Amino acid sequence: MGESNGSKAVACPPPDLRAPRIGFIGAGRLARALSLALRAAGVPVVGVASRSEASARALAGSLPDCRVGDVEAVARDCDLVFLTPPDGLIAEIARAVPWREGQSVAHCSGATPVAALRPAADAGARIGGFHPMQAFGADPEAALASLPGCTVAIEAGPPLDAVLHDLARRLGCVGLTLPPEARVRYHASGGYASQHVHALLAEAVRLWRSWGATEQQALDALLPLLRGTLESLARSGVAAGMPGPVSRGDAGTVRLHRQALQAVDPDMRDLYDRLCRRGLALARQAGRLDAAGAEGVERVLDASPD
Ligand SMILES: NC(=O)c1ccc[n+]([C@@H]2O[C@H](COP(=O)([O-])OP(=O)(O)OC[C@H]3O[C@@H](n4cnc5c(N)ncnc54)[C@H](OP(=O)(O)O)[C@@H]3O)[C@@H](O)[C@H]2O)c1
Structure with a gap:
């Protein structure tokens, strides 16, 4: 599995996570950039839900075989779900979704603790953080072009850490393992460059x-x-x-x-x-x-x- 700067040795993931079917909850700027990049890297994005159906449709329309659904359908159909609403809604959505055992859930917020996904862990899912250190604007193509070379802070236990590092590598990014207590400082550092x-x-x-x-x-x-x-x-x-x-x-x-x-x-x-x-x-x-x-x-x- 992919190893990147700052990452530690990680175990091989189970079969369903070697080629995870990916879903997004929250179809905003980051989800658009990440999903297009995943498509370009040959990683299937199969489901998307958002607050408005129009946003979900716009995202799904740029991806082959990606279905628009509600959060329940995305949780049911996907092996790895990226929670990509505004930061303040991550914990609330994590509480509301019927997660299932063995799937993986990652949010993409730099400052929100991974523990905000605790309800998913309580339901038997693996939880993690996947934060690209980049500012994505409204133009999806520009956002996509700005992703390669970015550092992605990854916080997860095995085997999800290996999966997320591998995804980062396939996106042309640099996976970085952060100590959880450094997360907010790491995110604040980005402000100085942006x-x-x-x-x-x-x-x-x-x-x-x-x-x-x-x-x-x-x-x-x-x-x-x-x-x-x-x-x-x-x-x-x-x-x-x-x-x-x-x-x-x-x-x-x-x-x-x-x-x-x-x-x-x-x-x-x-x-x-x-x-x-x-x-x-x-x-x-x-x-x-x-x-x-x-x-x-x-x-x-x-x-x-x-
Ligand atoms: N943009 C960046 O530069 C960037 C960089 C790194 C990390 N991030 C992180 O990525 C995450 C998303 O940020 P963003 O910039 O992409 O935000 P955004 O453009 O505002 O998109 C958020 C999306 O979530 C949807 N949403 C809102 N409430 C929802 C709900 N209750 N259920 C489902 N979907 C809901 C929104 O609704 P609609 O359906 O109405 O569109 C919108 O599509 C955040 O955690 C942020 O910290 C962003």
């Missing part, structure tokens, strides 16, 4: 707007810089390749930035200061700033911005 990047670029766009430019003009200028930053991160890691005045010990430029940002919004300057202090620590860690250079920037950050 949600918080949006929040930071929103700050930058506000600056462009302050002289009358548009968001589009800002993004046209900043996205090539962001792409270069991503390449540098992939090449050199978080500390070694960090650009900018902090890593150069350029205290004068940091002073000018603070004055300009203070004039737009003191909160914006405050966030800038906090990020500069994190950058200082990184520059020191990478050996790019000596003590004197770091102290020069620190003095500026400690001073009044006006």
Whole structure:
């Protein structure tokens, strides 16, 4: 069975799980991406249920031999059911579905404990977590294209762990075994590579707007810089390749930035200061700033911005 980074040795699954018939409960963005990827990998998705029949039909329509049904039918007909409603409904749906002994149920939430599926375990099912570290939007083809190379956090006991690692491998993903107590921290880490990047670029766009430019003009200028930053991160890691005045010990430029940002919004300057202090620590860690250079920037950050 598939072994991936971070996975431990796992037992061979029983016959019904070597080629599981897969079902989805919840036909949203993640289910669409995952089911299309499974189809492309030759893994049969045979049943789907959702709150609205229209969503279930839209998903089933893109898959061969996939039936739309209610949750009871999906639980009855599938060996492995992915529970993919919004996080807040996982426990409630797990309680409501008549699971059967020997089948497997996995949710795809990063922050929800696998124990939310306890009612399925009580009915004799195997339970697990299968969380791809990726943000899937409304466009199913784009979502599908963004899946290969992703890390998928897998939490399950044997033999379901082997099945989920094998599925991750067949999707071109990297299966990762997480300690259960790290689950929420792991999920929060994703925010720094996704949600918080949006929040930071929103700050930058506000600056462009302050002289009358548009968001589009800002993004046209900043996205090539962001792409270069991503390449540098992939090449050199978080500390070694960090650009900018902090890593150069350029205290004068940091002073000018603070004055300009203070004039737009003191909160914006405050966030800038906090990020500069994190950058200082990184520059020191990478050996790019000596003590004197770091102290020069620190003095500026400690001073009044006006
Ligand atoms: N999207 C991502 O980027 C992403 C990434 C990793 C993990 N996840 C996880 O994947 C799961 C689903 O997220 P999502 O982004 O795909 O959400 P979503 O697009 O909002 O889809 C949720 C789906 O669940 C259906 N649903 C709602 N209530 C239901 C119920 N009572 N019974 C059955 N189905 C119900 C929805 O209804 P309709 O039938 O009305 O459409 C919708 O199709 C979450 O656990 C999330 O944390 C998402």
